[in-house]
Amino acid sequence: MEFHSILKILLLFLFLSAASPAASEFQTLTLRPLPTPSPPTFFPQSESLQSAAALTVELHHLDSLSLNKTPSDLFTLRLHRDALRVHALNSLVARAAGFSSSVISGLAQGSGEYFTRLGVGTPPRYLYMVLDTGSDVVWLQCSPCRKCYSQSDPIFNPYKSKSFAGIPCSSPLCRRLDSSGCSTRRHTCLYQVSYGDGSFTTGDFATETLTFRGNKIAKVALGCGHHNEGLFVGAAGLLGLGRGRLSFPSQTGIRFNHKFSYCLVDRSASSKPSSMVFGDAAISRFARFTPLIRNPKLETFYYVELIGISVGGVRVRGVSASLFKLDPAGNGGVIIDSGTSVTRLTRPAYTALRDAFRAGAAHLKKGPEFSLFDTCYDLSGQSTVKVPTVVLHFRGADMSLPATNYLIPVDDNGSFCFAFAGTISGLSIIGNIQQQGFRVVYDLSGSRIGFAPRGCT
Helix, strand or coil: CCHHHHHHHHHHHHHHHHHCCCHHHEEEEECCCCCCCCCCCCCCCCCCCCCCCEEEEEEEEHHHHCCCCCHHHHHHHHHHHHHHHHHHHHHHHHHHHHCCCCCECCCCCCCCCEEEEEEECCCCEEEEEEEECCCCCCEEEECCCCECCCECCCCECHHHCCCCEECECCCHHHHCCCCEEECCCCCEEEEEEECCCCCEEEEEEEEEEEEECCEEEEEEEEEEEEEEECCCCECCEEEECCCCCCCHHHHCHHHHCCEEEEECCCCCCCCCCEEEEEEHHHCCCCCEEEECEEECCEEEEEEECEEEEEECCEECCCCCHHHHCECCCCCECEEECCCCCCEEEEHHHHHHHHHHHHHHCCCCCEECCECCECCEEECCCCCEEEEECEEEEECCEEEECCHHHCEEECCCCCEEEECEEEECCCCEEECHHHHCCCEEEEECCCCEEEEECCCCC
């Protein structure tokens, strides 16, 4: 074959390659309805299958505590909680940035979305507790209750526990609280946690034994709340997993080597529970890691560096690291948060991402906007569709999202929406819908966060 003929064939091949979308630019989305909740089931509490240096717990979504509501009702409530939480997180950041000389050990912000069942006290009383990476203080409702919200289990009575002990007002643990007081009668520490959504909890600050599947962890500092109000959906309290000094990972850091991870399942596709692991077993060998960044004004949140986003295999123009920069005053930045559902991106980044996705999904039938979602499609009557790929590029780690993590059902009529939203605040938040299916690894000893795809198996 002549040289010119070979050259023509090569040029034709290159032209066709450029003109035809590569297979990696699209992926198949299997259409599933909104998840229907089922009652939570847990390992038998008597089991003790784990070493002292490792711990695995099951996680369930809060929707499973609301079995009397339809999937559409639950989704609407989830978006309502989500809006309140995002407002609370932004309020905390704004407050931290306004006091340039102070370090705020962020308190619980909203209710979180996932819970587990654990024992409190001696003998242990088993309760549902929300786990939340956006919070530090561990607390639960306690009797006598001046005012308590409705929870699924009987309220914990500290007087029936042999291991409950008040913390002296002079203790360093008491001084770590942002808002503390002292009981003049007992000379023990009092706490108050206020939320950006108007919720709060107040009571005694004490130490107590927590039991996870037979494994006891003694002297965990926690709030025993006698006056509690908020959107806590049946759980007895909250297990704070933030970076602050009073969080559960910080208090148990030596025992679990400052490591934990979780994997949140896609509830529309799997009946398996989500899971959380503490200790060296939390590290996945398939994880790609990005460095943690510290906000000197706010120690609770897990900040990472987002440097770009790709849609359909192409970097989105206009989305760069400068849009997500954490400034010296504590504004801006990107956090990983288990309690926020929908990822929020600063407005210019979201607009560029949305426009790129719309261009790549032009073959899909458009649908009306829904709640905070401005990019929706009518996919009724179909079982699968092709959608552009979406990849989040962190410093040192790419997070290639499954299609179910960004085009989600919003009703029972075949409406699906692009599950990102813009925010006028400087803070961007990677939410739990985008984290589904990944084992998200918090290696605090190495000051890094990792993402392992297909990590729930």
